[in-house]
Amino acid sequence: MCRAGQADLVVFDHDLAPVQIRNLERETGVRVIDRTELILDIFAHRARTRQAKLQVELAQLQYQLPRLRRLWTHLSRIEGGIGLRGPGEMQIEVDRRRARQRIGDLQASLEQIQRRKTQETLGRQEFFTVAMVGYTNVGKTALMNALTGERLFTENRLFATLDATTRSLQLPGGQTVLLTDTVGFIQNIPHHLVASFHATLEEVREADLLLHVVDASHPERRNQITSVERVLGELGCTDQPTVWVLNKCDLVDEGSLPKEQDQYEETVRTSAVKGTGLHLLKQSIEKLVHKQQVEIEIELPAAEGRVAAYIAEHGTILSREYQNAHVRLRAVLHPRHVARVKEMESELGSELEGPACS
Ligand SMILES: Nc1nc2c(ncn2[C@@H]2O[C@H](COP(=O)(O)OP(=O)(O)OP(=O)(O)O)[C@@H](O)[C@H]2O)c(=O)[nH]1
Ligand SMILES: [Mg+2]
Incomplete structure (x- = not known):
């Protein structure tokens, strides 16, 4: 297939062990990357803020650390022997030490940012907080913009948003709540990323209410919903009341919209692009706010x-x-x-x- 398609790169939709990558590269003669590396690459391209950049770099280093060996094994095999340390092996140790040092530095910097953010969050604690969650590219940011009149970056691509942005939103009854838009989820999310984006995902965990935004027009929507529910479970977000937001309903017929589900307190259909359902969504949020x-x-x-x-x-x-x-x-x-x-x-x-x- 590589030859027929004149491929320069093969991407595997699974995680590969370093030795698998090496063998596949040898067999195919082209570069091979796995799912995690691809997602990390995309994240690295999208990161804009300092926190996002540090979080991505941390995830990349942690991913690479056990793989550093692969560059050098051939050297250590030539030069190394029983009781001897070949130059290759020394090089790995140097590389690993550097990587670990950098990981430590990154963790320290992130902790510092996190402390400052906690201060900010403490200031906001007075307000009722609503966090948007959902698969990547379902229209969370577009919805945030439509609801709050913001002009945050949205695009038809994966992981347009990597940071948490919070804006105030006034409900029909006059109460102000805070709405947070954050990084989208993906199926089999690499665990390095979940760990590094801990601080960003913390906003979701601490919210009083969740909006689970779904792309109602997506052929894979069922799997996307399941993936998001799984990640929420891993984050420990199972008790928050949730509004199920079926977005992009301008692209589907009424009849083929997903059925309401018991586990969600409210279900609303919206189109962030056409501006439909926004008032109903605010009313649903209000209803759940009143419940608490x-x-x-x-x-x-x-x-x-x-x-x-x-x-x-x-x-x-x-x-x-x-x-x-x-x-x-x-x-x-x-x-x-x-x-x-x-x-x-x-x-x-x-x-x-x-x-x-x-
Ligand atoms: N037709 C239609 N398109 C929409 C709607 N909402 C969002 N989109 C489009 O879907 C694409 C993704 O929107 P975003 O708001 O960036 O999606 P997101 O969920 O924030 O994505 P990530 O930040 O990557 O997680 C953009 O091209 C939007 O214009 C909608 O209701 N209808
Ligand atoms: Mg977004």
């Missing part, structure tokens, strides 16, 4: 604006009743926001009369 919220009643001085504004931003105000100089609010809020409201209330201290937040 509790109702509170609070009486505030009518002139006090800060607490009411906080409640409006993080929850939904159901009613306001004015009595003399006070306003009585009924609202729904996430328990962690209730805690903050109580704090703010006690900061208001003696100014506040009447029943406290209940």
